[in-house]
Amino acid sequence: MPKSVDPESNAYGKQHKQCFKGTRLKTLSAIRQWVDDKDTSKRIFCLLDFAGSGKSTVAKTIAEEWGKRRLFARFFFSRDTAKTSSTNSFCLTVANGFAGLNPEFKKHIKRFRKRPDLDLLSFEEQFEGLIAAPLRALSQDSILMIDALDECDNEHKRREELLEILSRQQSSLPHLRILVTGRPE
Numbered sequence: 001m002p003k004s005v006d007p008e009s010n011a012y013g014k015q016h017k018q019c020f021k022g023t024r025l026k027t028l029s030a031i032r033q034w035v036d037d038k039d040t041s042k043r044i045f046c047l048l049d050f051a052g053s054g055k056s057t058v059a060k061t062i063a064e065e066w067g068k069r070r071l072f073a074r075f076f077f078s079r080d081t082a083k084t085s086s087t088n089s090f091c092l093t094v095a096n097g098f099a100g101l102n103p104e105f106k107k108h109i110k111r112f113r114k115r116p117d118l119d120l121l122s123f124e125e126q127f128e129g130l131i132a133a134p135l136r137a138l139s140q141d142s143i144l145m146i147d148a149l150d151e152c153d154n155e156h157k158r159r160e161e162l163l164e165i166l167s168r169q170q171s172s173l174p175h176l177r178i179l180v181t182g183r184p185e
Contacts, residue, residue: 013076073097095130108134
């Protein structure tokens with residue numbers, strides 16, 4: 001696992017554009033309503049559609065909104081690069097996203113990142129130390145956006161592992177909402 005996020009990485013969706021004004025209004029409205037809904041049983045929103053339908057454009061638009069006013073982190077999967085087609089940099093990218101918006105979160109991950117065995121830890125241990133434990137300590141509403149989940153490598157079961165961990169962690173992270181986009185596979 002890399003010690004820092006490559007500024008040239010597309011993990012933040014830099015390669016995508018925002019929605020044109022007046023487009024995708026129903027979809028954007030549904031996502032905005034979901035994130036503001038106080039019903040804690042609806043913590044995951046899946047935007048599933050065919051290739052080229054604008055899912056990543058919607059995600060980029062929402063990311064630009066949320067990045068300015070919420071505790072928010074994102075990861076845009078893409079088959080274009082090794083860093084964005086696997087989960088190798090997922091935990092650190094997400095943790096740095098949250099840390100950039102919250103000094104308390106940053107303190108939590110700073111301690112964990114000092115571990116000399118960080119690169120040897122399993123994905124689940126990294127997720128726990130870099131994301132889950134700091135979020136539980138904060139007990140603050142937060143949002144994780146995962147775009148193009150279908151582009152995450154599943155040949156090595158990385159996508160399955162990520163989904164399993166998110167599923168297992170859901171009950172222990174009551175303040176976390178997750179927006180996922182992908183093809184309906």
